[in-house]
Amino acid sequence: MCYNLYKMVYLDYAATTPLLPEVIKAMHEAELKYFANASALHTPGHLSHNLIEGCREILAEMVGADPSEIIFTSGATESNNTVIRTFEGHEIETSPLEHHSIIEAARVYKGAKKPKLYSYMLANNEIGDFLDLPDKKDGFLHSDLTQILGKIPVNVKKLGLDYATFSAHKIGGPVGVGALYVREGVPFKPLLIGGLQEKKRRGGTYNTVGISGFRRALESVKNKGNFKKYDKEVRNLRDTLAQRILKEIPGSSLNTNIEKGKSLPNILNASFKAAEGESIQLYLDAEGIIVSTGSACAAGDIRPSHVLMAKTGDAEVAHSSIRFSFGLENTMEDVDKVMEVLPGIVDRLQKVSTIGL
Numbered sequence: 001m002c003y004n005l006y007k008m009v010y011l012d013y014a015a016t017t018p019l020l021p022e023v024i025k026a027m028h029e030a031e032l033k034y035f036a037n038a039s040a041l042h043t044p045g046h047l048s049h050n051l052i053e054g055c056r057e058i059l060a061e062m063v064g065a066d067p068s069e070i071i072f073t074s075g076a077t078e079s080n081n082t083v084i085r086t087f088e089g090h091e092i093e094t095s096p097l098e099h100h101s102i103i104e105a106a107r108v109y110k111g112a113k114k115p116k117l118y119s120y121m122l123a124n125n126e127i128g129d130f131l132d133l134p135d136k137k138d139g140f141l142h143s144d145l146t147q148i149l150g151k152i153p154v155n156v157k158k159l160g161l162d163y164a165t166f167s168a169h170k171i172g173g174p175v176g177v178g179a180l181y182v183r184e185g186v187p188f189k190p191l192l193i194g195g196l197q198e199k200k201r202r203g204g205t206y207n208t209v210g211i212s213g214f215r216r217a218l219e220s221v222k223n224k225g226n227f228k229k230y231d232k233e234v235r236n237l238r239d240t241l242a243q244r245i246l247k248e249i250p251g252s253s254l255n256t257n258i259e260k261g262k263s264l265p266n267i268l269n270a271s272f273k274a275a276e277g278e279s280i281q282l283y284l285d286a287e288g289i290i291v292s293t294g295s296a297c298a299a300g301d302i303r304p305s306h307v308l309m310a311k312t313g314d315a316e317v318a319h320s321s322i323r324f325s326f327g328l329e330n331t332m333e334d335v336d337k338v339m340e341v342l343p344g345i346v347d348r349l350q351k352v353s354t355i356g357l
C-alpha cells in the first residue's frame with residue numbers, strides 16, 4: 001500500500017483513512033472519462049450524472065433511505081452545518097459529545113422557536129462509545145453518522161432519523177466529499193445557494209471525481225464484508241491492545257467502554273496517569289506509530305477534550321489520553337509494535353512528572 005512506504009503503524013483511521021487502491025483507480029478513471037459537468041445536457045454530462053446517481057443509490061440502499069433523500073456535500077462538516085442552520089432561531093439540543101461542527105454551529109444559530117432540533121451522534125469519534133438517541137417528541141432528530149458508516153450496519157428509517165450526516169474519507173474514500181440524508185417532507189434550508197444542483201438543495205458544480213471515489217469506497221464496504229471484519233478481526237485487535245495496556249502499563253485506564261455493543265469496534269481511547277497525551281503521541285510518532293490525542297480537528301488546542309471532560313469530568317485524565325483507531329489494514333503485529341514501545345514511553349514520562357502515580 002502506498003501509505004505504508006515508511007513502514008509506519010497507522011492507528012489514526014478515525015481521523016482519516018488512506019485512500020483504498022481501488023478508489024484511487026476509480027478516481028483516475030473518472031478524471032479521464034467523467035470530467036464533464038454533470039449538470040450539462042450533452043452526452044459526457046449524462047455520463048458524469050449517471051456516475052453520481054449510482055453513488056446516491058448505493059449510499060441510499062446502504063443506510064435504508066430513498067435516493068431522493070440523499071444530498072451530496074463537501075463532507076460531514078458541511079452536512080452538519082446545513083442541518084443546524086436549517087433550524088436557525090429554533091431550540092437546538094445536542095449531546096455534549098458532538099463534533100465541533102455541531103456544537104459551534106448550534107452555539108451560533110440556536111434560538112427559542114419550536115419545533116426543536118435534536119442532534120445526537122450514534123457513535124463518538126474520540127472514544128467510540130455509542131450514545132442513546134433522545135426521544136424527539138414533537139421535534140426533529142439529526143444524527144452525525146460519520147464514524148458509523150461502513151463499520152456497523154445502520155438504517156436511518158429504523159432509527160427514526162430525520163437527518164443524517166456521512167463522510168467519504170472515513171471509509172477509504174476521498175476528503176472533501178460527504179452526504180446528508182434529509183427525510184422526505186422535513187424542513188430544509190440550503191446552505192449553499194445559487195445553483196440548481198441537488199434539486200436546489202446544494203448549489204455548486206458536482207465533484208464528480210470525488211463522488212466516484214465515494215462510490216467505489218461504498219462498493220468496497222459492501223463487497224468485502226467489512227461489517228463482519230470490523231466486528232471480529234478489528235474488534236480483536238482493539239480489545240487485545242486494551243487488555244495489554246491495562247496489564248502492562250501502570251496508571252493506565254480506558255475511556256472507551258469496550259464491552260460488546262457499547263462502542264465502535266475500531267476505537268480505543270486510553271489515559272496514562274502522569275503522562276501527557278501529546279508527549280506520548282510525539283514519542284510514538286518518532287517510533288513510526290501514528291495515533292492521536294482525542295480529535296484531530298482539535299489538535300493544537302490546549303484545552304482538554306470536551307468529550308473526555310463530558311465522559312470523565314477529570315482534566316488530568318483528558319490531558320493524558322490517546323486515541324488508537326484501527327482500520328482493516330491493521331494486524332496483530334501492529335498491536336505488538338505498539339506494546340514494544342508504549343510501556344517504556346509512558347514510564348519515562350511518568351518518572352519526570354510532578355504528578356504521582
Ligand code: PMP
Nearest residue numbers: 075076077099125144146147167
Ligand atoms: N463529525 C464527526 C463525528 C467526525 O469524526 C468528523 C471528522 N473528524 C467530522 C464530523 C468532520 O468530517 P469532515 O472532515 O468530512 O468535514
